[in-house]
Amino acid sequence: MVELRDKLLELEKRTALLEPDAKSRQILLKHLEAYSDDFISGLENGLSFKPDQTNNRQDLQIDGKSTHSFEDILKIYREEVDQPGLNPASGGHLGYIPGGGIFATAVSDFIAAVSNRYAGLYFGSPGAVRLENRVIDWMKKVCFYPDxxxxxxxxxxxxxNLIAITAARDHHQILGAKVEKSVIYLSEQTHHCVHKAVRIAGLSQCILRNVPLDEQYKIDTLMLRQLLEDDVDNGLNPFMVVASAGTTNIGNIDPLDDIADIAEEFNLWFHVDAAYGGFFILLDELKPKFKGLERSDSLVIDPHKGLFLAYGLGAVLIKNQKAMLNSHHYRASYLQDASKNDQEFSPADLSPELTKHFRGLRLWIPLKLYGIDVFVDALREKRGLCLYFLQGVRKMGFEVGPDPDLSVGIFRYVPEKGDANEFNRELMNQIHEDGRVFLSSTIINEEIWIRVAVLCFRTHVSTIEKSFEMLEDCLDRTRKVLK
Ligand SMILES: Cc1ncc(COP(=O)(O)O)c(C=O)c1O
Known part of the structure; x- marks a missing residue:
């Protein structure tokens, strides 16, 4: 026993490194502060995209033996991680769906990590679970969902999306032989993660109907009704329709209210993917476009997009409590103490996760610090910047797609001679080579279109004007290459 005790004391000494003293913590924090100041101040004039030239150097490898100073580690990080590829913190990130990462997210994550509250079960950390539930309550109000x-x-x-689709599956009991006869209605503009969710939820043998789109690339509800009637006549089992409130490709909102009518009539689970666009509902001038969202059975809305948080926070809301609990609630014997006296729903009963990052804090702190108005103004600015961008490129001779509902637009250059797709493909190469501003492209009806997605909180008028300069230069270079 004495021998064991001595060994343990020796091990305790050897592991002291894991609990740095106040002075050592100060040193780490000083380097951290210097790194973040340097990083943020470099964003304004830095590149948004840099082709990868680091070539997988040795520095990232771990041999488990050699150790480094924090300063050296940050140097490796700066060169090997910060430099190559897309910089999502940059205001010049106008591709895919940006967000930016407000500083308050980093501070909140820091606190969550230092205190390491267990936000999975109410019993373990009632305060953390309560806090997350209040964040969700706030989102319910934003989306006009019932308490x-x-x-x-x-x-x-x-x-x-996966959580919502699983709940829909279980609510409609899509099991066994029923799977092959069950039909899900979506569109070619539905985000691909919905297709992945359908597959992961074991529904890949369901019939997936891509509802045709109208000229605004929104679900054509006449066609939806027609498809449903045909499917019912043919003895199939329609059970879910998925609409988008802000498609990734062009930022448009499907006609939610009309779809809600149809969903009610045909007893469908109505799911809305508002991951990108959801928070635009906060703008009074855009509220009418979201009419019908409140009638959905479930929705997805992502603070790490529309509220500019650093990556790592999405959200799902589901109206039918039983449906959500049916899919995710579980009681293990070793958690028996954890279910006593619950006064709140626990995240672990509403998702596949048990232990999880205390991620609610990264939204709770910014909302408490700043209130919501500044986010609303920022969203309004982003939408305006998208329109300003599209006006500018139209003036430069680009063809511009349909007027965007939100802050994503599409445009392409149609040269007098030659193939437009070839031209825009080369133009995209030039844009990525240049890197001042990052844009991404998409294919719509076999045509290559360039997307502009304004959603980073650091994007401002000066960024859009920098894009115009970059596009002029890239057009010149493309013409030279294709001459
Ligand atoms: C409309 C839409 N739905 C879902 C997703 C997937 O979200 P995430 O990348 O946070 O998993 C995205 C991502 O851009 C999106 O735009």
């Missing part, structure tokens, strides 16, 4: 609905804070939109 009785449930929600979960996820790592992002993909998992949030």
């Amino acid at each position: 009785s609905s449930l929600g979960n804070l996820t790592s992002g939109g993909s998992i949030a």
Whole structure:
């Protein structure tokens, strides 16, 4: 026993490194502060995209033996991680769906990590669970969902969609022989994570109907009704329709209210993917476009997109408590103490996760610090910047797609001679080579279109004007290459 005690004391000494003293912590924090100041101040004039030239150097490898100073580690990080590829913190990130990462997210994550509250079960950390539930309550109000609905804070939109689709599956009992006869209605503009969720939820043998789109690339509800009637006549089992409130490609909102009518009539689970666009509902001038969202059975809305948080926070709201609990609630024997006296729903009963990052804090702190108005103004600015961008490129001779509902637009250059797709493909190469501003492209009806997605809180008028300069230069270079 004495021998064991001595060994343990020796091990305790050897592991002291894991609990740095106040002075050592100060040193780490000083380097951290210097790194973040340097990083943020470099954003304004830095590149938004840099082709990878680091070539997988040795520095990232771990041999488990050699150790480094924190300063050296940050140097490796700066060169090997910060430099190559897309910089999502940059205001010049106008591709995919940006967000930016407000500083308050970093501070909140820091506190969550230092205190390491266990936000999975109410028993373990009632305060943390309560806090997350209040964040969800706030989102219910934003989306005009009833107080009785449930929600979960996820790592992002993909998992949030998965949770909703699983609940829909279980609510409609899509099991066994029923799977092959069951029909899901979506569109070619539905985000691909919904398709992944359908597969992961074991529904890949369901019939997936891509509802045709109208000229605004929104679900054509006449066609939806027609498809449903045909499917019912043919003895199939329609059970879910998925609409988008802000498609990734062009930022448009499907006609939610009309779809809600149809969903009610045909007893469908109505799911809305508002991962990108959801928070635009906060703008009074855009509220009418979201009419019908409140009638959905479930929705996804991502603070790491529309509220500019650093990556790592999506959310799902589901109206039917039983449906959500049916899919995710579980009681293990070793958790028997944890279910006593619950006064709140626990995240672990509403998602596949048990232990999880205390991610609610990264939204709670910014909302408490700043209030919501500044976010609303920022969203209004982003939408305006998208329109300003599209006006500018139209003036430069680009063809511009349909007027965007939100802050994503599409445009392409149609040269007098030659193939437009070839031209825009080369133009995209030039844009990525240049890197001052990052844009991404998409294919719509076999045509290559360039997307502009304004959602980073650091994007301002000066960024859009920098894009115009960059596009002029890239057009010149493209013409030279294709001459
Ligand atoms: C409309 C939409 N839904 C879902 C997702 C997936 O979200 P995440 O990347 O957070 O998993 C995205 C991502 O851009 C999106 O735009």
